[in-house]
Amino acid sequence: MAFIHYFTILTSLLLLLNRPDSASATTRKLAALVRPPPLTLKYHNGPLLNGNVTVSLLWYGKFSPTQRSIIADFIQSLNAPHAPTPSVASWWQTTERRYRRRVLHEPVRDSRVGLLRPEKQAGKIRLRVVGNSVTQCPGQCAWPFHQPLYGPQTPPLVAPNGDVGVDGMVINLATVLTGTVTNPFNNGYFQGPETAPLEAVTACTGMFGSGSYPGYAGSVLVDKSTGASYNSQGVNGRKYLLPAMWDPKTSTCKTLV
Numbered sequence: 580m581a582f583i584h585y586f587t588i589l590t591s592l593l594l595l596l597n598r599p600d601s602a603s604a605t606t607r608k609l610a611a612l613v614r615p616p617p618l619t620l621k622y623h624n625g626p627l628l629n630g631n632v633t634v635s636l637l638w639y640g641k642f643s644p645t646q647r648s649i650i651a652d653f654i655q656s657l658n659a660p661h662a663p664t665p666s667v668a669s670w671w672q673t674t675e676r677r678y679r680r681r682v683l684h685e686p687v688r689d690s691r692v693g694l695l696r697p698e699k700q701a702g703k704i705r706l707r708v709v710g711n712s713v714t715q716c717p718g719q720c721a722w723p724f725h726q727p728l729y730g731p732q733t734p735p736l737v738a739p740n741g742d743v744g745v746d747g748m749v750i751n752l753a754t755v756l757t758g759t760v761t762n763p764f765n766n767g768y769f770q771g772p773e774t775a776p777l778e779a780v781t782a783c784t785g786m787f788g789s790g791s792y793p794g795y796a797g798s799v800l801v802d803k804s805t806g807a808s809y810n811s812q813g814v815n816g817r818k819y820l821l822p823a824m825w826d827p828k829t830s831t832c833k834t835l836v
Contacts, residue, residue: 617830618770620782625766629679632760640711646745649817653749656813657756665835667813670753673824673833674760674779678768709755712747721747723787723796723808723820730794736808739818746820753821754780768827779825783832786823791834796820799836810835 634654638647656667712720718728724738724746738746758778761768769776787810788797799810802818809818823832 618782618825618832619830620768620770620777620779620825620827622768622827623766625762625764627678627767628760628763629675634756646742648815649740649742649745650748650752652813652815652817653752653819656811656817656819659814662814663812665811667811667819667821670811670821670824670835673826674757677827678761678779709748709751711744712751713744717743717747720751722785727794733794736796736799736820737806739802739805739807739809739820741805741807749819750822754778757824768825780822782825783823786832786834787820788834788836791823797834797836 636650636654653667656662657671659666659668662668710720713725717725721743722728723736724743725735726732735743740746740749757780761779762776765773765776769778770782771777785791785793786797788799791797796808799808799820801808807818809820811819811821813819821835823834825831826833
């Protein structure tokens with residue numbers, strides 16, 4: 580049986596991002612010998628999604644009510660203006676404040692340039708599939724809550740909602756949602772070939788906190804009572820670990836903490 584949830588994400592909220600107290604974050608330093616060049620995602624003159632974006636969740640397979648609530652709360656948190664900072668909503672606002680303004684200042688080359696409102700694209704639906712990360716590809720899709728498939732076998736982080744598979748799904752869902760908004764028809768923001776593009780989040784793979792590098796998620800917050808790692812907060816007291824997102828203003832991967 581398939582379960583369906585419907586949500587509307589309002590992408591025009593203006594939220595301020597407060598950086599957390601460094602005393603509450605895990606710390607780790609790595610001396611960089613070579614500074615990498617700026618990361619550039621080219622804008623390919625296509626429309627982006629803007630305004631109210633309707634998200635429908637279709638559940639296939641066995642998901643408990645608790646597992647479904649973790650995902651549903653994450654979607655609702657994208658549009659929750661009163662969540663504690665750092666918040667899921669402030670993470671999502673990068674798609675509005677940065678990408679929208681950048682497009683408005685791009686030179687117009689053809690009639691397709693601009694912002695796309697979903698209601699003007701009748702019949703066009705973007706389908707994204709996210710599976711249970713702990714059963715399908717734990718060493719890749721569930722990292723950093725699971726031992727990595729390759730590289731240093733450092734201890735995994737504790738999942739913020741106590742479910743390695745679903746907390747990993749949140750990371751993957753956040754990734755595909757961002758790609759859908761910033762590159763909905765394969766002619767928005769991306770780097771590389773159109774058939775295998777690096778998008779706003781996939782260009783920043785493995786980055787969750789400041790000081791991250793391959794095999795190390797970065798300095799993130801830790802819940803004192805559970806030991807769980809997170810970098811954002813949402814509705815119903817939820818905590819999530821969200822990936823870095825490429826910021827077109829600075830040409831860098833931006834993390835919440």
